[in-house]
Every structure is written in C-alpha cells, then in structure tokens.
Amino acid sequence: MFILNRVLFVGGIIAPQTASLPVMHFFACPCLISPKRNSPYSSVDSERYSSLVKAVMSSRVSSQTPETLQAEDEHIYGPVVKAQMPTHTERRVPKTTHPFFDYERTPEIEEPEPETPVRIPLNRGQGRSSVPSVTRVLQQTLSPEQIFYLERWKRRMISELGEEGFKEYSRNIFRQGKHFHSALEDYMTSAATAPSETPEYPPEVQGYMESISHILEDVGAVRAIESTVQHETLNYLGIVDCVARYRGVLCVIDWKTSEKPKPFLSNTYDNPVQVAAYAGALNNDKNYKYQVENGLIVVAYKDGSPAHAHQLNSELMSEYWRAWLLRLEDFTEQK
DNA sequence: GGATCCTTCTTCTTCTTC
Numbered sequence: 001m002f003i004l005n006r007v008l009f010v011g012g013i014i015a016p017q018t019a020s021l022p023v024m025h026f027f028a029c030p031c032l033i034s035p036k037r038n039s040p041y042s043s044v045d046s047e048r049y050s051s052l053v054k055a056v057m058s059s060r061v062s063s064q065t066p067e068t069l070q071a072e073d074e075h076i077y078g079p080v081v082k083a084q085m086p087t088h089t090e091r092r093v094p095k096t097t098h099p100f101f102d103y104e105r106t107p108e109i110e111e112p113e114p115e116t117p118v119r120i121p122l123n124r125g126q127g128r129s130s131v132p133s134v135t136r137v138l139q140q141t142l143s144p145e146q147i148f149y150l151e152r153w154k155r156r157m158i159s160e161l162g163e164e165g166f167k168e169y170s171r172n173i174f175r176q177g178k179h180f181h182s183a184l185e186d187y188m189t190s191a192a193t194a195p196s197e198t199p200e201y202p203p204e205v206q207g208y209m210e211s212i213s214h215i216l217e218d219v220g221a222v223r224a225i226e227s228t229v230q231h232e233t234l235n236y237l238g239i240v241d242c243v244a245r246y247r248g249v250l251c252v253i254d255w256k257t258s259e260k261p262k263p264f265l266s267n268t269y270d271n272p273v274q275v276a277a278y279a280g281a282l283n284n285d286k287n288y289k290y291q292v293e294n295g296l297i298v299v300a301y302k303d304g305s306p307a308h309a310h311q312l313n314s315e316l317m318s319e320y321w322r323a324w325l326l327r328l329e330d331f332t333e334q335k
Numbered sequence: 336g337g338a339t340c341c342t343t344c345t346t347c348t349t350c351t352t353c
Binding site: 002122124133134136137142145146147148149150151152153154157169170172173174176177178179180181182226228238240241255257258260266267269323 | 339340341342343344345346347
C-alpha cells in the first residue's frame, strides 16, 4: 500500500505527466480499438471498469491534496516546523501596537529634497550584530504552508536538475537579482548626477531594465538608495532598495526580478510585509528626517515584458505593518 | 585576513473535452 501510494505521490508531484500515462493508456486502449465502428464502450465491461476508474481516480485525487502530501512528506522527511496557521495570525493582534510613524517628526513634505540620494552603509560592527534583519525575521517566521510549498518546489527542482543543477540555478537567479540591483543603483546615481548620460547595462540585465523603463519614467526625487534603516525601539534593521517619488508620492520602492509573471500583489508573498518593515524602520530612524507612508513593489522580467508595479497606499502599509509586528513577535518568542 | 551580515530568489490543491 505504501509503495503504491509512493508511486502515485511521486507521479503526482514530481512528474504529473508520467503519472497520468498509465491511466491514459488504460482508458485510451478501448477507445482506440475502433473509434468509428460501434460504441467504443460496447465491448467493455463498463461495470467492472467503472469501479476501477473510481478506485484509480479517488486515490489519485487524494494523493494530490495538500493534507495527504503533507502526511506523506512528514512520513518521509519528518514533520515540518510547527508554527501558527496564517488564518490565526490574521486575526491576531500585535501585543505591542507600535505606531508605523513617529508623529513627533516633521512631515516629509516640509523636508527639502536632497540633490543626491543618501546611502547609509551597513555597519555591523557597532553593536549591531545582535540586531535581527528584516530578511532573517521573515525567513524564520514562514508559515507551515509556505515552508511546505517551498520545500516541495525545491524537491521538484532537484529531481529535475539534480543537486548541483539546482545550486547552479539558485546561484543564477541570485546573481541576476544582484546585477539588476546594481544596474539600478548606477541608473539612479547617474540620473541624479549626470541626467543626460544613460549608463550601459550588461547584457544580463538589459531585459530587466527594459521591463521597468515605463516605471522609471514615473520615478523621481530619489532620496535614498541601498540604504540601511534601523528601528530605534523595535530594534531590527534592513537595507531599503530605494526611497523616491513614484507619480509624485514618496515611497519605499522594492525592485524584484521574477521568472514567473506576478500581476497581483498576492503573487508577491512576503514582499509587502518586507516593504512595510523597511518603511516603519525608516520612520523610526533618526538618520532620516522624513516619514514615508507608501510603498511600491516592482516586479521586472528578463524578457523585457512590462514590469508589474504594485502600489501600497498608507492604508495597506498600516495593514502590512501589523503583519510585520506579528512576525517580529514570533521571531522574538522563538529565541 | 577571514568570517559574518544583508541582500539577491524560490511557493499558492487543479482539470476537461469540445
């Protein structure tokens, strides 16, 4: 029984096409005998086959539900890390509802726009080594579902590419993301210092830059690039990609590369939480004299197709800020 | 000078039947 389940499981998950082959043959054979002569079912013991159909279909269906997959996975790989379900966390309220803004500060509108963007480098040496980063907190507080689907995806990829192939693939997508970010950094810096000059991009990022060209037209007054932000009371830090005006609105902008299209905000997973975390840190970091209440997630594509831009207004940002506070709470409780 | 850090990404039950 276990072996049978395994076969179906492996087929359903790792290689759905191969899994459906035996089933297809099974059904196809009677039909292929003589599709134009008598009824394809006339020579078939339908009673007998219908029970088989039911048996096969029911086991196929059940083998592909997340619950069964998870049970199978736990059987083989051990239980996944336990954490609260997202349905619960959505209803949860942060224990300390720390404000997103520092209301004692001057509104950003009164602050003069700087001529060149700020870039505060990360300085881990100065008593910051114990301060957790946004990425670390998000990674260590993933929901069981997220962990499950990520692990499943990873296993699928390894089964296709092999261990080494998967490592190579991961290195590549990280490298592309990094190159895209440094190309953007060059673009922003040169746009501020020498607006007439258009920097040359390495071939690897040309598609991405083309993808975001229509977004860049609406980006201006860049205030910060790749700059460290640290929340003074909540004690976490991160590096914001960019703080600039998008269509006149001051935003924390997060640039992303993606192989799959991400036309909806929900396709970006934890990205909105990440952006809210950065904005909240910036709003409570004395190195920045202004407040940012909006966010923007830009997803760029390598083939140059138009990037998707997801705007986060102040209402959404406050919502994701609460989600961030919960993640931060979970992280602290884990320790 | 080596080690570590922050990032850079990756996920979302599924089929028919002309």
